[in-house]
Amino acid sequence: MNTIEKVDFAHVATEMGGITIKNLVTKDKFIDNDNKIKILTIGRENSSATKTILLIGETGSGKTTLLNAMINYLMGVQFEDNFRYSVKDEIGDDRQKKVTDSQTEFVTGYHIYYKPGMVHDYNYLIIDSPGLLDTRGKKIQDKIRKQAEFFLRKEELNITELHSLAFVINGTTNRYQQCVKDVITDFENLFGKDTDQITNILATHCDNMQSVQQVLKDVEIKYSKLYNFQNDCIFSKGQGMLDSPWLAQVAPLKWECLMKKYQEFFEDLNVTTPVSLLLSREAAVEKKELEGAVIQIKNNIEHKINTVIEYESQRKLYEEYKTCMKNNKTFEGTETVSVKEKASIEGTFTHAHNCKKCNRTCVFPCYTGGIIVLCLTFYGKCEVCQCSLWDDHEREGKRIVEKLKTRSVTHKEMKKRYEDAMRRFNDTEAVKTELKKQIDEASVEVAKMTQKITDHINVINRIIRNPKPKTPTEYFNDILKGIEETMTPKLTNSTDKAFLSQTLEDLRIK
Structure with missing residues (x-):
């Protein structure tokens, strides 16, 4: 040298x-x-x-x-x-x-x-x-x-x-x-x-x-x-x-x-x-959007499961209360409820768009960066909740998530709830109709996001060099497995756990 x-x-x-x-x-x-x-x-x-x-x-x-x-x-x-x-x-x-x-x-x-x-x-x-x-x-x-x-x-x-x-x-x-x-x-x-x-x-x-x-x-x-x-x-x-x-x-x-x-x-x-690095950057963009789609589909699946578990818990509660009334006994019970909380956004995503009326996150993740004008110049109704995009939505550094919690219900509280329910609904069929509407909405979102995930994975698999990439089916089933591993420990009721398992099995791509 x-x-x-x-x-x-x-x-x-x-x-x-x-x-x-x-x-x-x-x-x-x-x-x-x-x-x-x-x-x-x-x-x-x-x-x-x-x-x-x-x-x-x-x-x-x-x-x-x-x-x-x-x-x-x-x-x-x-x-x-x-x-x-x-x-x-x-x-x-x-x-x-x-x-x-x-x-x-x-x-x-x-x-x-x-x-x-x-x-x-x-x-x-x-x-x-x-x-x-x-x-x-x-x-x-x-x-x-x-x-x-x-x-x-x-x-x-x-x-x-x-x-x-x-x-x-x-x-x-x-x-x-x-x-x-x-x-x-x-x-x-x-x-x-x-x-x-x-x-x-x-x-x-x-x-x-x-x-x-x-x-x-x-x-x-x-x-x-x-x-x-x-x-x-x-x-x-x-x-x-x-x-x-x-x-x-x-x-x-x-x-x-x-x-x-x-x-x-x-x-x-x-x-x-x-x-x-153009191909690598294209793959990076697809992965970021895939990550966002995964978050959305997990939220919708969990919302669907939470909605049904909460309904089943309340239905059981009403039946127990009716039995106590019939037998002239004081009622004491517990119920599983879905609670909404604001959670900090992690990773490379900057913000979400939350509906003030519905108390839900409608757009997350948002890919438009840190300039609010770029992502809030649209008017009209939100595709997710049908509320006004401009008047009813806020751009925030947190998103709204759902969690299942168990709480005690007293006789006095249950009596008021039962009477209110009887005034609002002529029969239990009206309750079921409302529930079905919520479940169907979640199911539609799951189907739309499943297609998005499939599209992103196909693009990524075409670009990246890994000789044995995951198929969309493997990827989606892994998402369901992750949901089950996350949600199961949070459920104390064996019936709820069985329902969770069956719902995820029904969603699984064979």
Whole structure:
């Protein structure tokens, strides 16, 4: 490796084991604290072409060390130099973090600007994501995936193409391979099928490449090339080996071998035809709309179930009250009621449109962004509740949800309710007619949203690279399974549980 001059960037120097660590000074180019993404710059902005790399890896795979090794290679650092470059670990050592600390983790892009003396005359944007597959579980993994997705589709960042989708794999890992497969599948699904050609595997801590190749075969990932990086020598000059001439000779050889591996990777990268992120962004939009459709269909299914359970509870209550009256006994009972509450909106959705008259959420999620004029310039009646869109609806940062609760009913209260019911309805058939109307409305919404979900899934499956995507039927049945797992523990009455199970079974696509 030949360089005309030694390159240097602004840094803060510290000593470590006999060498100087030059901690590079970075500047904030973009920070989004809400979505936990940032871009930091190293050097002065210029017009050189930028090559973009996305690093994805499990906790303990050595992404941070790999990132630093890449920087030292690009800066032209030699083994005999008495310094090494380093960047502050913006993500942190996941193994030392507590669960509560995970909320502070960012997907961080390091934009390294070319300066004379560097090995290649390109700028490089290296995007580092928090570690995956640790004890924090699937929920955190989903959060990190959404952060990376948001990073890549954020228009203000002007990242239009990707040169390397790099999965960092610890060659000594003994993790259950299904977990590794889950991570790769999760992140593969962020991208279009055209990213197969830029997918690279960066193996670390690996002496036996056959074991890594077997893991890759088992998880069925499509990739272009496999690279092996033994980064343990990056911050070493052979210290502690002076009493062993053989080890002292090995250290510079290991360094030279490692730098040749990075030379191979970056030379391949520099001639790679980049992949546009347009397909990935189209998939991201479809996924966001799919997520919204899933929320809506779950709400309508739960509303349908809640309505029937509440009616059945009240019907039973009236029968018990009539029996008590007939036997001249004091009535005491309980009922299941559906209660509406306002819940905070989570995720990437900004607001909902709630009807003040009906006390229900009619539009959620709304995709028009933060400018109210864009989503409230329509007039006329709401398709959901038939109230005025302009006069009766409010744009809010919360949505209205339904919950089933059990409450006690006294004899005095029941007597008043029974008498009121007899005045309002000539017979129980009128009550059933009103109930059927509500159930039918929910059923129509479920049918409409089922078609929307099917359309979104078909588009996503056409775009993403996952070779075994879910079918609309599998997806919808998974939604029903999730509803059952969520609602069943909340029901104390065995009859209600049986009804819930039967209703979901009837909805299930065979």
